[in-house]
Amino acid sequence: MRKLFDKIWNDERGNVLVVMGATLPLFIGAAGLATDTIQWTLWKRQLQRAADSAAIAGVYERIQSDTEAGVKDAVDKDIALNHHTGIALSTGYPQVSRLADSGDMRQRVQVVLSVARPLSFSSMFMTSAPEIRATSVAASVPGTDEYCVISLEDTATTGITGSGNAGVEMDCGMITNSTAPNSAIAKGNVTMEASVIASVGGIQESDNWVVDKYDPYVSKMEDPYANLNPNLDELDCDTEKVVVRGGPNETISVAPEINGDYDFAASKSANGGDAINCFSGIDVGPSETVNLPAGVYYIDGGNVNIQGTVTGTDVTIVLTNSDSASNATIGTFDMNAGASLTLTAPTSGDWAGVAVYQDRRAVDQAKQTPNKINGGSTGIITGVLYFPNQGLAYNGDGTSTFVCTRIVSRRVTFSGNNTTGNTNKFEDDCSHAGIPAFEGGRLIRLVA
Incomplete structure (x- = not known):
């Protein structure tokens, strides 16, 4: 019997046909599985992209309305818009969940x-179609950019805005919470660097912007001074309110018994070394100079x-009202052309x-800019200009020195004239001036 099997085994007549007949089902199965695998992988990839895009869209909406x-x-x-498998989603899908904040991940x-x-081949051996599932989690995460200018405007x-011939040069960035398609505009001959x-919102690229990167559709920037409020109990406004007026090179020094306008001719020691901290206003004429001693005004x-x-x-100048009513009148800040403000x-x-x-x-005065400050070459402001519910116009011909000026305002408009080659220059690291780094512009990212 063994000799018979050896003879059959060594007989080469028809071997290829026998081997092919025996292995053909394996080749067909392998080709079928390969085709199914490619199709399954394609659907899985398309479904995952759709889930990723949908999760990101959900975060944007959660930031806006939650x-x-x-x-x-x-x-x-x-x-x-983005589900491209050509297959209808299974019943009960999409499943959408608003997850709780986790560490730095929000919304x-x-x-x-x-x-x-x-699947074309596998269906011959399966009683039901396989489920292809994709899961995606998106969140807003902290940004790493540092900003010199923050616009808190959160409507459309x-x-x-940069207009006219203004020139702005920053070692840091600008950000706005505006949801408008043109949330930040640079027009005219302005150069915004x-x-x-x-x-x-959106930002239209233009030659007026000289930036390392455009970053539209970021998450809302938080107000860095949202918890800073005047302590009205500190105000001594009952009897000693005055309007700050000054002649040449005069220094504020107020005795407690003085009411109304005062020329500050007396020395600060007239009030035992303490200056009155509550004023009706500050009004400095074209030929006048006022030197403010250290303190909060x-x-x-x-x-x-x-x-x-x-x-x-x-020095800090605080525009407020001793009346705690929500509709109490709050004044504005107007620094006219030709004026000089050197404030630290x-x-x-x-x-x-x-x-x-x-x-x-x-x-808020309906898109107007009631507050105006000149960033001219004869005055430097070291500190934050904070106008959270009104617009600020920052004008001027610029200064040749980088300064630690920060702007946090509802809206910001840069204007002026830089035809002499001067620009308003802002320095990035101002920790030495007590100014924190304003980092933010939370980004929308896939996290799982």
Whole structure:
């Protein structure tokens, strides 16, 4: 018997046909499995891309409204645009979840998608079509850019505008919470140079922007001074309110018994070394100079109008009102052309780094810019200009020195004339001046 098998085994007639017949099912099976695997992988990749895109869309909507229905609608709309498998989602999908914050990750949204469709080869051996599932989680995460200018405008109104012949040069960036398609605009002959221009809304590129990167559709920037409020109990406004007026090179020094306007001819020692901290306003004429001693100057419902020269070290000017009513009048800050303001904010204490502060009870004046400050070459502001609910126009011909000026305002408009080659220059690292680094512009990223 063994000899018979050896004979058959060594017989070469028809061997190839026998071997091919025996292995053909294996070749067909391998080809079928390979085809199914490629098709399954393609559907899985397309489904994962759709889930990723939908999760990101959900986070954007959660930042804006944070409602379950709004996030679900945003996810559905995105899937309608970006689900390219050609297979209808399984019943019960998409599954959308608003997850809780986790560490630095906020506004997390999870999207789960699933499709079921028979595979051409595997379906011969399976009683039901396989489920292909994709899960994605997106969140807003901290950004790493540092900003010199923050616009808190959070409607569809433009937040940052450069116009005229203004020149701006920054070692840091600018960001606005505006949701407008043109949330930041640079027009005319303006040159806006910064490390980054970022926005919750859209930004149209132009030759007026000289930036390392455009960063539209970032998460909302938080107000860095949202918890800073004037302590109205510190205001001594009952009897000693005065309007700050000054002649040439005079220094504020107020005796407690003086009411109304005062020329500050008396020495500070007339009041035992303490200056009154509550004023009706500051009004400095074109030929006048006022030197402000160190301290916090509360302006009780009045305005600041500077046409001459004002200087001060370790000084904060606070536009507020001793009346705690929500509709109490809050004044504005107007520094006219030709005026000079050399102001340095304190480096410690509650008002560290803040040069000018406007109470957030100030009424927004419908896209106008009631506050005006010249960034001219004869005056330098070291500190933060804070106008959270009104616009600020920052004008001037510029200075040749980089300065630690920061702007946090509802809207910011840069204008002026840099035809002489001067520009308003902003330095990035101002920790020595008590000014924190404003990092933010939270980014929307996939996290799982």
